[in-house]
Amino acid sequence: MTDLLERFRAGERRALARLLSHVENRTPFGIQAERELYPLTGRAHLIGITGPPGAGKSTLVAGLIREARRQSLTVAVLAVDPTSPVSGGAVMGDRIRMLDVQSDEGVFIRSVTGRGRGGGLAPALCAMAHVLDAFGFDLVLLETVGAGQDDVDVARLADTTVLVLVPGLGDGVQSLKAGTLEVADIFVVNKADLPGANQVVRDLQVMQRLMVGAAEQAPILSTVATTGEGIDQVLRAILEHRRQLESHGQLTERTQRRLLAEARYLALEALADQLDEVLETLPAEDRASLETRQLDPRTLAMRLIERLRLSFPASRS
Template identity: 50%
Template sequence: MNPAGSRAEDLADAAVAGDRRALARLLTAVENRTPTAEAALRRLYPATGRAHLVGITGAPGAGKSTLVAALIAEVRAAGRAVAVVAVDPSSPITGGALLGDRVRMQAYASDDGVFIRSMASRGHAGGLAATSTSAATVLDAAGFDLVLLETVGTGQSEVEVAAAADTTVVLEAPEMGDEVQAIKAGLLEVADIVVVNKGDRPGAQRTAAQLRAMLTSTVSPRVAAAGGASPAGDDRAARPRPKRPEVLITTASTGEGVPALLAALDRHRSAGREGLADGARLARAEAQVWAIVSERLRDRFHGTTAAPATEETLRAVVEHRLDPYTAADQLLASLTGGGPAN
């Protein structure tokens, strides 16, 4: 076993045994996509698949962090272990919003049944979704029954991260005029459960009614594409789900509606366990494996010996001396042919 391998095994075993520092270090390795992380994930993967991964996304200020805190309280009251991964795709370093969240979560600093972690962006959006999935695998192995993935903002990368979960919750707040924006961002398309938070504010019922009407009248292209439950299509985000996500109202700041939300999450999870989400799981595995294949391919092309030839090929495309299809064929041929093309 190489050094990275044995170090990874030690780290993985310690994390699974409940060593929180080892868990934190392993998640850092996952975030940085080191060989240690890869070796650890290989070791841990067979023992995972139990945790429920829930993505929570929505407009800034809608109350995601407050809701996550309320969910933690609810889940802990039921004696279940919960982990939170707060993902900030927009910032290369941990942003102020996440630090604020951390302060809010201090109450659980000494509770072994709660683990909270911030993750910043590394690389492209697809990579962030893959990193989040890997982090969830590690937390699953460490015995967390529920893994909440909180994303910040409403860009496409957040949508991708949230959609990497078993269940995706999209948060709205009344009086924000968010409904239209959310649809623009494709947010509602990935929602399994829609939550109108700030139920104590005027307009919450109206917003919920609007959303219900909107969700009834709209059949998203993604849902249509996923209708056959076949993951073989081009749309990697395609995932079969009920056409009409539930719309719930919560007041995260008081905890009102949070038990109903947890019940809805559990229902969605059981439905998945009963095979309804088999297509979704296949689609996720497909996305995960292809992401690794594409990363491995890129590594080979950008490796020290292949890099100049790759760069030359790309430059030829820029200068319109070569079309991108021929360029791709040449690069692929250079892999099987044993040497760089051109």
């Protein structure tokens, strides 16, 4: 196993792939490796690409890879592929086949499924992003479908978050879930070749006047991801966003916030697991007293907290 870490440090891609699996599945070795590699992280630019199913995120990511390579930047991608094919979007692999990157050492792509993994998606993605960062990639792109709360949170785990919107979103921009717009550092209106794209841009401009925070000033860019139109501007805006954070002294604060959010996720997961264990061994009298109204749920909740054994598990399955 130490051999695997050595080969990873030597830049061997097969070692990277295997280590990612360990980290994704949270094997004891993966958890140990994460800790050992952590001091090597902090150099990569983490970029979240989020948006509704089928918005063209993967196509945009493929375009960003091409553009980044043109500038000699190395790129790793973690793509959370949809577990059901409802979106009509192709999986990352299909998009990437359009690129000629199979033999390019500067590109690494990994699909992450929502299933068959211990723990939530966000902490797994964070851990995998750390590994890619430690390996030395300049850019680490996280593609997630912005539909659930989990994904909004994933977006917060990046240095720069790009929200991809398209014409024809039902009621338009207004119908997006609360909190979705606020995570954006950059808005991309993709499928600008389709009717209604200009309306989405105008709607965003109107919304921005009502917003406070980063999204208030986020650039709004139009793209046709399938032809590559406008993608160079998206990459420029992404790189510029991080430069701005840096020059205004906000990068440190943002990074701290991001890493704290990651620690919070992990702590919450460990607590939830232990809570479930405590609940499993709950005395039958307690269940009965709840039902006979002698014990109220809040009082029981306090007792449950008292019974948590507050320690962190070595691994999780």
